[in-house]
Amino acid sequence: MVPLSYYLVLSGILFASGVTGFLIKRNLITIFMSIELMLNGVNLSFVAFAAHWQKLSGQVFVFFVMVVAAAEAAVGLAIIISVFRTRQTLNVDQVNLLKL
Amino acid sequence: MTANLHLWLIPLLPLIGAAINGLLGKKFSRPAIVAVALSFCGAAFAMALWIAAQFSSLLTPHLETLASWLRAGNLQIDFAFQLDQLSLIMLLVVTGVGFLIHIYSVGYMWEEGGFYRFFSYLNLFMFFMLTLVLASNYLVMFIGWEGVGLASYLLIGFWFTKDSAASAGKKAFIVNRIGDFGFLVGLFLMIKHFGSLNFDQVFFSVGRLPSTPETTALLTSIGLLLMVGACGKSAQIPLYVWLPDAMEGPTPVSALIHAATMVTAGVYMVARSHVIFEHAPLALMVVAIIGTLTALFAATIGICQTDIKKVLAYSTISQLGYMFMACGVGAFSMGIFHLMTHAFFKGLLFLAAGSVIHSIGGEQDMRKMGGLRTKIPWTFWTMTAATFAISGFWPFAGFFSKDAILWKAYSSPFGSWVFWFIGVFTAFLTSFYMFRLWFLTFFGEYRGEQSHAETHAGVPAPHGDGHDNEHHGIHESPKVMLIPLVILAVLSVTGGWIGSERFDRFLSPVFHPGATTAILGEAQTSVEPPQNQDKEHGASEGLLTTISILAAFLGFGLAWLFYHQRPQLPEEIAESLGGFYRAVANKYYVDQLYAILFVTPLIDGSRDILWHSVDQDVIDATVNSSAEGAERVSDSLRHMQSGNLRSYAGWVALGAAAVIAYMIWTGVR
Amino acid sequence: MLHLILFLAFGAVCVAGAVNLLVQRHPINSALSLVVVMGALAGEYLLLGAEFLGAIQVIVYAGAIMVLFVFVIMLLNAGEEERTKGSRVALLFGVPGMLAGSLLIAWVLLHSDMGSVEVGALLGSPKAIARLLFHDFLLPFEVTSVLVLIAIMGAVVLAARSEVAQPKQEKEN
Numbered sequence: 039m040v041p042l043s044y045y046l047v048l049s050g051i052l053f054a055s056g057v058t059g060f061l062i063k064r065n066l067i068t069i070f071m072s073i074e075l076m077l078n079g080v081n082l083s084f085v086a087f088a089a090h091w092q093k094l095s096g097q098v099f100v101f102f103v104m105v106v107a108a109a110e111a112a113v114g115l116a117i118i119i120s121v122f123r124t125r126q127t128l129n130v131d132q133v134n135l136l137k138l
Numbered sequence: 139m140t141a142n143l144h145l146w147l148i149p150l151l152p153l154i155g156a157a158i159n160g161l162l163g164k165k166f167s168r169p170a171i172v173a174v175a176l177s178f179c180g181a182a183f184a185m186a187l188w189i190a191a192q193f194s195s196l197l198t199p200h201l202e203t204l205a206s207w208l209r210a211g212n213l214q215i216d217f218a219f220q221l222d223q224l225s226l227i228m229l230l231v232v233t234g235v236g237f238l239i240h241i242y243s244v245g246y247m248w249e250e251g252g253f254y255r256f257f258s259y260l261n262l263f264m265f266f267m268l269t270l271v272l273a274s275n276y277l278v279m280f281i282g283w284e285g286v287g288l289a290s291y292l293l294i295g296f297w298f299t300k301d302s303a304a305s306a307g308k309k310a311f312i313v314n315r316i317g318d319f320g321f322l323v324g325l326f327l328m329i330k331h332f333g334s335l336n337f338d339q340v341f342f343s344v345g346r347l348p349s350t351p352e353t354t355a356l357l358t359s360i361g362l363l364l365m366v367g368a369c370g371k372s373a374q375i376p377l378y379v380w381l382p383d384a385m386e387g388p389t390p391v392s393a394l395i396h397a398a399t400m401v402t403a404g405v406y407m408v409a410r411s412h413v414i415f416e417h418a419p420l421a422l423m424v425v426a427i428i429g430t431l432t433a434l435f436a437a438t439i440g441i442c443q444t445d446i447k448k449v450l451a452y453s454t455i456s457q458l459g460y461m462f463m464a465c466g467v468g469a470f471s472m473g474i475f476h477l478m479t480h481a482f483f484k485g486l487l488f489l490a491a492g493s494v495i496h497s498i499g500g501e502q503d504m505r506k507m508g509g510l511r512t513k514i515p516w517t518f519w520t521m522t523a524a525t526f527a528i529s530g531f532w533p534f535a536g537f538f539s540k541d542a543i544l545w546k547a548y549s550s551p552f553g554s555w556v557f558w559f560i561g562v563f564t565a566f567l568t569s570f571y572m573f574r575l576w577f578l579t580f581f582g583e584y585r586g587e588q589s590h591a592e593t594h595a596g597v598p599a600p601h602g603d604g605h606d607n608e609h610h611g612i613h614e615s616p617k618v619m620l621i622p623l624v625i626l627a628v629l630s631v632t633g634g635w636i637g638s639e640r641f642d643r644f645l646s647p648v649f650h651p652g653a654t655t656a657i658l659g660e661a662q663t664s665v666e667p668p669q670n671q672d673k674e675h676g677a678s679e680g681l682l683t684t685i686s687i688l689a690a691f692l693g694f695g696l697a698w699l700f701y702h703q704r705p706q707l708p709e710e711i712a713e714s715l716g717g718f719y720r721a722v723a724n725k726y727y728v729d730q731l732y733a734i735l736f737v738t739p740l741i742d743g744s745r746d747i748l749w750h751s752v753d754q755d756v757i758d759a760t761v762n763s764s765a766e767g768a769e770r771v772s773d774s775l776r777h778m779q780s781g782n783l784r785s786y787a788g789w790v791a792l793g794a795a796a797v798i799a800y801m802i803w804t805g806v807r
Numbered sequence: 808m809l810h811l812i813l814f815l816a817f818g819a820v821c822v823a824g825a826v827n828l829l830v831q832r833h834p835i836n837s838a839l840s841l842v843v844v845m846g847a848l849a850g851e852y853l854l855l856g857a858e859f860l861g862a863i864q865v866i867v868y869a870g871a872i873m874v875l876f877v878f879v880i881m882l883l884n885a886g887e888e889e890r891t892k893g894s895r896v897a898l899l900f901g902v903p904g905m906l907a908g909s910l911l912i913a914w915v916l917l918h919s920d921m922g923s924v925e926v927g928a929l930l931g932s933p934k935a936i937a938r939l940l941f942h943d944f945l946l947p948f949e950v951t952s953v954l955v956l957i958a959i960m961g962a963v964v965l966a967a968r969s970e971v972a973q974p975k976q977e978k979e980n
Binding site: 046051052053054055057062075082089095098116 | 808810811814818821822825826828829834837838841844845848851852854855856857859860863864867868871872875876879880882883902905906908909912913916917919931935936939940943944947951954955957958959961962963964965966
Binding site: 057060061064130131133134135136 | 779780781782783784787788791
């Protein structure tokens with residue numbers, strides 16, 4: 039008998055941690071992992087609501103989120119590899135060719 | 139059914155001439171320019187004569203509407219012209235004298251630069267002046283009014299590279315503008331209260347007004363405002379200051395615009411609006427007072443001037459004062475009579491003065507003239523005719539018109555012996571200064587620097603840049619300049635012989651439309667003119683005429699004494715009068731007074747307040763500071779585009795948090 | 808009661824993993840922490856009755872995606888993070904902003920009455936999920952398969968070695 043809000047708070051904590059990681063970290067890959075963390079937090083929220091409202095489509099949505107996350111991870115990592123090859127660094131502060 | 143006279147052609151012909159000469163004249167040869175200018179002006183004159191020939195068969199006033207112009211609510215103003223006795227006289231004077239002056243200008247301006255420009259402006263002036271006299275409503279008249287002011291500015295400043303000429307042009311235009319403002323406010327009052335600007339409708343409405351204090355006040359205001367406009371255009375006190383300066387322009391310009399036609403536009407306008415003035419006796423009195431005072435004032439200045447053209451300029455102001463005096467005592471037709479004779483003899487005086495100046499190589503100072511009567515005989519005799527005319531000697535033209543005015547000033551119900559007395563005294567002064575001019579210029583020993591036999595390298599030529607002194611010595615002017623002089627001289631002699639009664643009768647349908655057919659119907663409540671109501675007078679007309687002739691002789695005699703017999707007398711008297719003489723010689727310091735009162739504060743105010751404070755510090759500052767502000771804002775915003783991924787992420791996170799917080803906040807409520 | 812204890816246990820592991828991800832300096836440690844988080848999340852899903860999803864979470868997310876991450880980390884030989892100048896905005900505004908936002912949300916959530924969830928409240932059996940997936944959500948299902956295809960192509964193209972690309976370009980020229 040866990041109140042729904044507990045699940046949501048946990049989800050929020052995960053999401054906030056993801057955002058924080060995104061802002062704090064300097065390594066591109068770590069930043070990317072923070073994004074995954076955010077997605078996971080959101081997934082939890084979906085499943086919790088699906089259980090609360092007795093609708094299975096919430097879980098199906100999580101399924102799709104996972105698929106998209108997989109695709110995104112693949113492409114994103116490929117990009118990171120390209121960046122590494124051109125810039126020879128994974129430090130996000132040094133990927134700043136757009137700086138004025 | 140009245141015949142269509144195509145009145146609109148009369149102003150249009152000179153306009154075409156002006157356009158041709160103005161746009162293409164630079165490439166024309168001088169004969170071609172002359173041909174264009176003279177033919178179009180002459181065509182207008184020919185049309186005027188043709189109209190005059192069939193005038194007796196016309197129904198007057200003869201109206202022709204060319205096109206509709208303005209329509210605003212109930213107000214409707216069209217391009218419409220009218221012909222009646224008054225406009226016919228003005229038409230003949232303007233086209234006739236104008237044509238003669240065009241011919242004269244061919245000779246006078248032959249060696250000047252900008253030949254095509256001069257004739258283009260002259261034709262342009264004719265167009266505007268003809269529009270003015272032929273107009274059938276106040277707004278079309280105002281077009282002409284403004285346009286002659288423009289032409290005057292262009293022609294006064296014809297030699298615009300000369301500072302004094304350019305300034306004189308500006309002064310003329312600006313002072314005119316002040317008068318025009320009064321005119322316009324008068325027109326606005328007319329629109330508001332009568333709903334129209336057409337002459338017939340306005341005068342009809344005025345006639346139908348009940349005479350209550352309010353309506354009288356309204357009509358007095360309109361009359362006074364119109365008089366302000368007339369003061370500006372016709373150089374009366376206090377707006378006369380531009381006319382002496384206008385002598386910077388070429389002499390034909392002075393003759394045409396500042397003697398014969400443009401300055402008379404004010405008189406014409408007052409005469410045309412006689413219905414309004416007759417219903418507003420106070421305004422009429424003001425007109426008379428201004429006219430009389432101006433006549434006297436200008437005459438006193440004229441006796442001390444040394445430049446021949448300035449004397450004639452002040453003389454013009456003075457004679458215009460006579461015309462306004464006539465209108466002011468209700469004798470409008472006499473004012474127009476004097477306008478006509480004045481056009482003849484004053485135009486002649488200016489043209490002859492131009493001939494004198496031309497003959498002695500550009501000198502205008504009378505102290506450097508003298509003894510010219512044997513050397514330039516034609517000029518001398520024509521100018522003599524004009525001088526006798528203006529002084530009011532019988533049987534010259536000026537006698538009839540001036541005497542009629544003086545008689546009316548005394549005998550009209552609106553007049554008084556004060557007006558008459560000042561008028562007679564001014565006539566004495568007029569005779570004095572004109573004969574002073576006559577003696578100084580043509581008699582005695584030649585005091586100038588031109589020799590009349592040997593080649594001379596040039597006295598400075600103040601009346602023209604390109605006037606080269608190939609004409610060696612003092613010579614008579616070419617025939618093209620002399621013929622107009624002779625014609626005008628004949629008119630100066632004979633122009634008054636029509637007599638004031640016949641003239642008055644001819645104009646009576648305009649000024650006393652009691653029984654004549656008119657489209658106004660039976661609402662003829664215009665004031666019965668003072669003709670049959672001359673007050674009981676203690677003196678007969680004959681006595682007064684004798685007195686005025688005596689005044690003319692007195693002036694002649696005094697001038698003969700001062701400037702022929704005992705030339706040293708004037709200086710002795712001048713010294714003994716000391717400061718008073720200096721004041722008069724300096725034109726009573728009026729220009730300086732205006733400069734202190736109006737011009738300098740205006741210029742200083744414009745510069746310090748409007749330019750520095752408002753334009754620079756407020757408007758420019760606002761524009762500049764908004765530009766600087768934009769620059770500063772964008773400069774600080776620029777730092778957002780740092781190229782740093784994390785800062786972008788930071789902004790996104792911040793924004794997202796703000797939005798979420800807002801959503802929660804509004805959701806919680 | 809047991810539900811609550813299990814929830815809290817798994818939740819604590821989640822949070823610990825998440826915090827560890829933030830704290831660790833070497834990316835491989837962060838990756839492994841993330842795997843822990845995902846495992847704990849799978850437990851949470853099971854508690855909520857989403858058995859299919861829990862399995863998928865472990866198989867796909869932790870088993871494939873995170874493995875991919877680890878591969879890339881090892882491939883690039885990403886070392887420990889250096890300290891470089893960060894972004895002032897991110898540190899000053901982003902982190903506190905997000906923290907404040909999440910605290911606000913947490914406060915609101917905890918103080919609102921939303922009802923509770925039973926253990927295994929909604930049984931997300933594979934059968935049920937499949938029924939939904941292939942009936943109501945068929946179109947998104949097919950679209951995601953295309954999406955995966957595109958992602959595969961994109962990844963191959965982007966990550967391919969440049970020496971492989973250049974001879975092709977020379978041949979085309």
